[in-house]
Each structure stands twice: as structure tokens, then as C-alpha cells.
Amino acid sequence: MNREEILKKYEPTRENLLYILHDIQDSKNEKYLSEEDLVAVSRYLKISRSEVVGVATFYTMFSVKKRGQHIIRVCVSPPCQLMGGNTIFNYLRKTLGVKEGETTSDNMFTLESSSCLGVCAVAPAMMIDDQMFGNLTPEKIDEIITRYREKKNG
Amino acid sequence: MAKIYNLLLCAGASCISSGGYSFRDKLVEELKKHNIENMVNIVETGCVGICELGPVVIVYPDGVFYKKLKPEDAKDIVEEHLLKGRVVGRLLYKEKDSEKIVQQASQIPFFQKQLKIVLRNCGIINPESLEEYIGKDGYSALAKVLTEMKPEDVIKEIKDSGLRGRGGAGFPTGLKWELVRNSKGGEKYVICNADEGDPGAFMDRSVLEGDPFSVIEAMTIAGYAVGAKQGYIYVRAEYPLAIKRLRSAIKKAYEENLLGKNIFGQNFDFDLEIRVGAGAFVCGEETALMHSVEGQRGTPSPKPPFPADRGLFGKPTLINNVETYANVCQIILKGSKWFSSIGTEKSKGTKVFALAGAINNTGLVEVPMGTTLKEMVYEIGGGLPNDKKFKAAQIGGPSGGCIPEEYIDTPLDYESVKKLGTIIGSGGLIVMSEDTCMVDLAKYFLEFTQDESCGKCPSCRIGTKKMLEILNRISKGRAKVEELDLLIHLGEQISKTALCGLGQTAPNPVLSTLKYFKDEYLEHINEKKCRAGVCFKKKK
Structure with a gap:
């Protein structure tokens, strides 16, 4: 669905703003909200651009910067930290060769941190897009990353 | 052909994240290979609770409980158990101390101590099946309310039950309903706060994933009781599976006229919509949540x-x-007397706790209010891994505090826990062993609240930052003793002046660790020593 089709799906009322931003962001390969997107949304909902930008930059799951095809969100909340979450985050940084918030050179992954993912019983955990992964170890991360890369190539 | 076996496969987020679906796919493949897929009914249920052992399957009619399943185990379950009737011993649960093998889920100590009201259907029914929910008394409560009870009767029943809010503050639920009912202003709304952001708490996710109809039915009852025609469930975007199952359940409820106009043929309309967050902890605060539903900054x-x-x-x-x-539905069906007979004098019913951290049986447990911390840790939780010594438990997440070993016999209810300077909160219970540094723990939680502070009020925005700076200096051995007083002073000021509940409670993890583990703080400052061996490590 393109932006215009997404907008038409919703009544032009303010309460649909978060849904619209989610949908537009998900529809794009670079998983972000461009300036044109924000302008289009503000026109459609008849609210000021700054209001839209205010919302888009308040919530951590929206991005106004281009991102990779898959978003890796590593849980950095205390229960995961206590179970070695930092080691996992460092390992991902090393494996992917990026810092937090950066995208791999092949545009495959963007590495982000997340507050509690709610699977503390299988900490440390991360999410790739909508998929949850728990009980992480460096080996398990290798396996998961390889699987994603193979899926792309295969 | 009649189904001979029912396989209850836990499809909660924890079991899925440890490979539950890879196992399922292999299982289906094996069933097909042996041409018995018609004999076996695979039911994907919500969370069974014992996430540590995931992925898990319970095979009925025998009730055999299999744990930690890998895709290759599917072959044995099909060929041995399903075809030959021989239980696969190596996949059964073994008691930790006695090495006793347990076949039935009901005999595992983790389940024996529990009393399930909230989680009654989780792990038992297919969460997306309205028929299965109805088979478990689903929608009997709404039918009773709409045909036999006046809104005032419903509110009286909830008030008499003694139910208090499970989200953190513990406000009497019936009283809240009454206030809304008596409030003048025409249109009214009913909201379900499913923005479960407390690190360490995941019971709301499990209820939505495992029994979404129970929340939908209860909200409909609430709508009738307070006089609202429109409801919203605000779910955090980090819970895609919960959102998916909730959507499917709402759709089915509409199809069967359990939502919408003239529900049960009565003169009562109720519409329900989902609103999805976008990653902001502060939206768990009720006024912030409502702004987010309106499409504003939360x-x-x-x-x-x-x-x-x-x-x-x-x-x-x-x-x-x-x-x-x-x-709610259970209170309506079984009565307020039944509900108020469970729990303690002022804390009625059960509470779901999420066990995490240094504990053998991580997962979700539902126990009567007043169950002691000791019972939780040792009898249900199975103790600490590698027989480590229990040091403390953090309860109530970033808004709560810790309970040290000397108070392990404390009953977990609103009042007893409050006396120790913490809160039941949403029920996150993180167990810590001697390997955890309490300064470090306080720092983790404050880093969290600092990071999640929305920035609207200065005492939370700047105050938590200043506290964190001091904590960082302590953990590096660069602080002065006087700064401990400053830390307490800052904490108390933030508690008094922050705009919202989350800000007001943000200093709690620091204040509570300082109360019980001041010697550890002093060791860091005076001796540059960390007894848990966490701080002062040289960076590699």
C-alpha cells in the first residue's frame, strides 16, 4: 500500500495519527517517516506539521531517519541486564559492525535498544521486527543472523 | 476419524521465542509422515506459565507434560507416545532435589501451590476460539449481568469483592466504577490499560495472548456498569502477538453480537477498539495513556x-x-463472597507474579494474596540456580523496591509490602543472588526511568539524571560519603514533586537499596570494593 492508500484507510481524525504513522513506516523499505510523509499526514489530518513531528519523535518506535530492512531491538531493561543483556548487545554490535542506532552497510539490519519486551522469563531477549527471540547466547545470535541473511540470498 | 489425542502446545511469546513453532512444524511433518494427522488435534494455547521449561506440550487424554522440546523430539513423541502409547521419559520433568520424574503437569510443585483465577484459561484453551472460551463459562457472566442485574448491582458486587487495581496503585476497583457511574457528563469511556511497561512484568501480555475474550467480556460488563458505550484497549506495540490475538477475538465477538448493538438482544450497545502504542513507557500512566489514545504525545x-x-x-x-x-467475570459468576474469602484482610483474591532473575522456575505464577516471598522463591520458584544464596527480590519494577533476605517471610499483599518501602506494583518479581550488586541494580533501574522520563516535569527529567550521576560516581568509586545524603534528599524531593506516579516512584529502587544495603554503598565509596564483583571491573 502506498501513502495515499494508507491515509484513505483512516478517517481524518487526530486519534488515528499513531495508526497512520505505524502503517506508513511499515510500508517502506527504509522503515522510517520522511519529511514528505509527515507533511502529507499533517495535511490529511488538518493539524500543524509540528504536532505531527512532535508525535513522530516522541515515541521510540518511530524513526525519522532511514533504517535497514529489519529492525533488531535488544531489550536493555534490568531483568535482561541481570541475565547478561549487555554481553548480548556488545556481541551484536561486534557481529553486525554497527553502533546502537546504526544500520549495517548492506542495509539489512538496524540495531536498536528497547525497554522491556515482556519475556523476562527467557532473558536476555531481543526482537527482530515482530519476531521474539529469548535465552540468547552468542551462538544463538550467529544462528539467527545467518538465517536472516540466508533468507535474503536464498 | 475421531481425534484420539489433544496436544496442547504453549504458544505464548516465551515458548515461541525459545523455538516453539520450529517444534510445531516438525511435529506436523511427523504426523503427516505417519499418516495420523487426523487422529491428533494440536491446540495452540496461551502461556502455561513455566516459561523456563519452554517450549512445552501437554498430551491429553493422558495429561503428560513434555518440556524443553527441540524439533528433533517431535519424532519420538509421535512414534513412541502417540503410536505406541509409551511415554518419552527423557522429555519429562524431573524434580530438582529428588530427581523424581513427574509425568503430569498437575503434580509439578510449580503448579500445585497456585490458584488460578486470572490465568484460569491460559494454557488450556485456544485463545482465538470463541467456542472454547464459551466452553469454559465464557460469556455467562455478561449474560447474567445483562439479564439479571442492574448496573448498581454489578458495582456493588465488585465493591463487595474487595478487588483492587492490579496495575500498581491498588485503588479499590468497585469504588472507581461507582465514581465513573456517578460522574455527570453524557458520554463515557471504558479503557483497558495494556501498556505493560514495567521491566520484569509480563502477566498482562500472557492474559491477552492466552485468554483475550476474558478481558473483552469484562470490559463489556464494565461498560454496562458505568454507562459507557465505547471502550478502548491500549496495547503496547512491543506485544505484536497479543495485538494479533486480541484483534481476532474482537472480530469474533462482533460476529456473534457479543460486541456492537443490542448485545444479547438487550438494550445495550458496546463498541471496542484497539489502540497500539509506539514505544513509550510513560504511556502506562493513565493520563499519558489517554493522551496517546487521542493521538497526542503521551x-x-x-x-x-x-x-x-x-x-x-x-x-x-x-x-x-x-x-x-x-x-471481573469470575467475581460475577462465583460471587463477591467467594472472591473475598481468598487472600488477606485488606488484599483480596489472587495476584499474578512474574518470576525472573536468579531463580530456577522463571515464569508466571498466580497465588492467593498473602503468600510469602519465601514460598514464592523456594516452593514455587524452585530456589536459585546452582544453590546460590538469596540476597533480595526487587518487587514492583522501577516503581518498587527490594525485599532483603531478613524479610523473606513477608506475606506478599499490598499492606505488608508497603511497610517495607516497596509496592506490589504490577507484580514483577526479580530474584537476586549474592552475585548481584545492589548499587548496580539501583543504577539499572534509574537508567531505565531516566531514559523513559518523558521530560515534561523538571523534577523527573533533571532529578533522576542528577541521581544517576551520583550513582555512576559511586559505582566507579569516585563519590564522597556526603553524596549519599544528597541522593536521599533528591529522591525524597522527586517523590514529592514529580508530575505523575511514575516520576514520583522513580527514586524507590535507590531509596530502598540504600535503606537495606547501605553498607554496600559505603564499601563502594570508602573501600572501592564491590562484594558481588560487578563494579570496578577493568574494561576489556
Whole structure:
């Protein structure tokens, strides 16, 4: 669905703003909200651009910067930290060769941190897009990353 | 052909994240290979609770419980158990000390101590099947309410039950309903707070994933009781599976006229919509949540006005959390007397706790209020891994505090826990062994609240930052002793002056560790020593 089709799906009322931003962001390969997107949304909902930008930059799951095809969100909340979450985050940084918030050179992954993912019983955990992964170890991360890369190539 | 076996496969987020679906796919493949897929019914249920052992399957009619399943185990379960009737011994649960093998789920100590009201259907029914929910008395409560009870009767029943809010503050639920009912202002709203952001708490996710109809039914009852025609469930975007199952359940409820116009043929309409967050912890605060539903930035507003007077879109609004709603139908069906007979004098019913951290049986447990911390840790939780010594438990997440070893016999109820300077909160219970540094723990939680502070009020925005700076200096051995007083002073000021509940409670993890583990703070400052061996490590 393109932006215009997404907008038409919703009544032009303010309460649909978060849904619209989610949908537009998900529809794009670079998983972000461009300036044109924000302008289009503000026109459609008849609210000021700054209001839209205010919302888009308040919530951590929206991005106004281009991102990779898959978003890796590593849980950095205390229960995961206590179970070695930092080691996992460092390992991902090393494996992917990026810092937090950066995208791999092949545009495959963007590495982000997340507050509690709610699977503390299988900490440390991360999410790739909508998929949850728990009980992480460096080996398990290798396996998961390889699987994603193979899926792309295969 | 009649189905001979029912395989209950846990499809909660924890089991899926440890490979539950890879196992399922292999299982289906094996069933097909042996041409017996018609004999076996695979039911994907919500969370069974014992996430540590995931992925898990329970095979009925025998009730055999298999744990930690890998895709290659599917072959044995099919060829041995299903075809030859021989239980696969190596996949059974073994008791830790006695090495006793346990076949039935009901015999595992983890389940034996529990009393399930909120989680009654989780792990038992297919969460997306309305028929299965109805088979478990689903929608009998709504039928009773709409045909036999006046709104005032419903509110009286909830009030008499003694149910209190399970989201953190513990406000009497029935009283809240009454305030909204009596509030003047025409249109009213009912909201379910499913923005479960407390690190360490995941019971609301499990209820939504495992029994979404129970929340939908309860919200409909609430709508009838307070006089609202429109409801919203605000779910955090980090819970895609919960959102998916909730969507499917709402759709089915509409198809069967359990939502919409003239429900049960009565003169009562109720519509329900989902609103999805976008990653902001502060939206768990009720005024912030309502702003987010309205499509605004999710920042809190001062109270009063309370939501019961002026809430969503400026109208009177009832807002309860998932676990609170999940109690409602059972109270209506079994009566307030039954409910209030469970728990302690002032804390009625059960509470779901999420066990995490240094504990053998991580997962979700539901116990009567007043169960002691000791029972939770040793009898249900199975003790600490590698027989480590219990040091403390953090309860109530970033808004709560810790309970040290000397108070391990404390009953877990609103009042007893409050006396120790912490809160039941949403029920996150993180167990810590001697390997955890309490300064480090306080720092983790403060880093969290600092990071999640919405920035609207200075005491939270700047105050938590200043506290964190001191903590960082302590953990590096660069602080002065006087700074401990400053830390307490800052904490107390933030508690008094922050705009919302989350800000007001943000200093709790620091204040509570300082109260019980001041010697550890002093060791860091005076001796540059960390007894847990966590701080002062040289960076590699």
C-alpha cells in the first residue's frame, strides 16, 4: 500500500495519527517517516506539521531517519541486564559492525535498544521486527543472523 | 476419524521465542509422515506459565507434560507416545532435589501451590476460539449481568469483592466504577490499560495472548456498569502477538453480537477498539495513556481532574489494567463472597507474579494474596540456580523496591509490602543472588526511568539524571560519603514533586537499596570494593 492508500484507510481524525504513522513506516523499505510523509499526514489530518513531528519523535518506535530492512531491538531493561543483556548487545554490535542506532552497510539490519519486551522469563531477549527471540547466547545470535541473511540470498 | 489425542502446545511469546513453532512444524511433518494427522488435534494455547521449561506440550487424554522440546523430539513423541502409547521419559520433568520424574503437569510443585483465577484459561484453551472460551463459562457472566442485574448491582458486587487495581496503585476497583457511574457528563469511556511497561512484568501480555475474550467480556460488563458505550484497549506495540490475538477475538465477538448493538438482544450497545502504542513507557500512566489514545504525545497531566471526572476526550473515563479486568467475570459468576474469602484482610483474591532473575522456575505464577516471598522463591520458584544464596527480590519494577533476605517471610499483599518501602506494583518479581550488586541494580533501574522520563516535569527529567550521576560516581568509586545524603534528599524531593506516579516512584529502587544495603554503598565509596564483583571491573 502506498501513502495515499494508507491515509484513505483512516478517517481524518487526530486519534488515528499513531495508526497512520505505524502503517506508513511499515510500508517502506527504509522503515522510517520522511519529511514528505509527515507533511502529507499533517495535511490529511488538518493539524500543524509540528504536532505531527512532535508525535513522530516522541515515541521510540518511530524513526525519522532511514533504517535497514529489519529492525533488531535488544531489550536493555534490568531483568535482561541481570541475565547478561549487555554481553548480548556488545556481541551484536561486534557481529553486525554497527553502533546502537546504526544500520549495517548492506542495509539489512538496524540495531536498536528497547525497554522491556515482556519475556523476562527467557532473558536476555531481543526482537527482530515482530519476531521474539529469548535465552540468547552468542551462538544463538550467529544462528539467527545467518538465517536472516540466508533468507535474503536464498 | 475421531481425534484420539489433544496436544496442547504453549504458544505464548516465551515458548515461541525459545523455538516453539520450529517444534510445531516438525511435529506436523511427523504426523503427516505417519499418516495420523487426523487422529491428533494440536491446540495452540496461551502461556502455561513455566516459561523456563519452554517450549512445552501437554498430551491429553493422558495429561503428560513434555518440556524443553527441540524439533528433533517431535519424532519420538509421535512414534513412541502417540503410536505406541509409551511415554518419552527423557522429555519429562524431573524434580530438582529428588530427581523424581513427574509425568503430569498437575503434580509439578510449580503448579500445585497456585490458584488460578486470572490465568484460569491460559494454557488450556485456544485463545482465538470463541467456542472454547464459551466452553469454559465464557460469556455467562455478561449474560447474567445483562439479564439479571442492574448496573448498581454489578458495582456493588465488585465493591463487595474487595478487588483492587492490579496495575500498581491498588485503588479499590468497585469504588472507581461507582465514581465513573456517578460522574455527570453524557458520554463515557471504558479503557483497558495494556501498556505493560514495567521491566520484569509480563502477566498482562500472557492474559491477552492466552485468554483475550476474558478481558473483552469484562470490559463489556464494565461498560454496562458505568454507562459507557465505547471502550478502548491500549496495547503496547512491543506485544505484536497479543495485538494479533486480541484483534481476532474482537472480530469474533462482533460476529456473534457479543460486541456492537443490542448485545444479547438487550438494550445495550458496546463498541471496542484497539489502540497500539509506539514505544513509550510513560504511556502506562493513565493520563499519558489517554493522551496517546487521542493521538497526542503521551505525556501525563496533573491530577485532579481524575479520569473518572475528565478523562479521554474530556469525558468521564474508567481505566483499569488487564489483570484487574481478568478477575471481573469470575467475581460475577462465583460471587463477591467467594472472591473475598481468598487472600488477606485488606488484599483480596489472587495476584499474578512474574518470576525472573536468579531463580530456577522463571515464569508466571498466580497465588492467593498473602503468600510469602519465601514460598514464592523456594516452593514455587524452585530456589536459585546452582544453590546460590538469596540476597533480595526487587518487587514492583522501577516503581518498587527490594525485599532483603531478613524479610523473606513477608506475606506478599499490598499492606505488608508497603511497610517495607516497596509496592506490589504490577507484580514483577526479580530474584537476586549474592552475585548481584545492589548499587548496580539501583543504577539499572534509574537508567531505565531516566531514559523513559518523558521530560515534561523538571523534577523527573533533571532529578533522576542528577541521581544517576551520583550513582555512576559511586559505582566507579569516585563519590564522597556526603553524596549519599544528597541522593536521599533528591529522591525524597522527586517523590514529592514529580508530575505523575511514575516520576514520583522513580527514586524507590535507590531509596530502598540504600535503606537495606547501605553498607554496600559505603564499601563502594570508602573501600572501592564491590562484594558481588560487578563494579570496578577493568574494561576489556
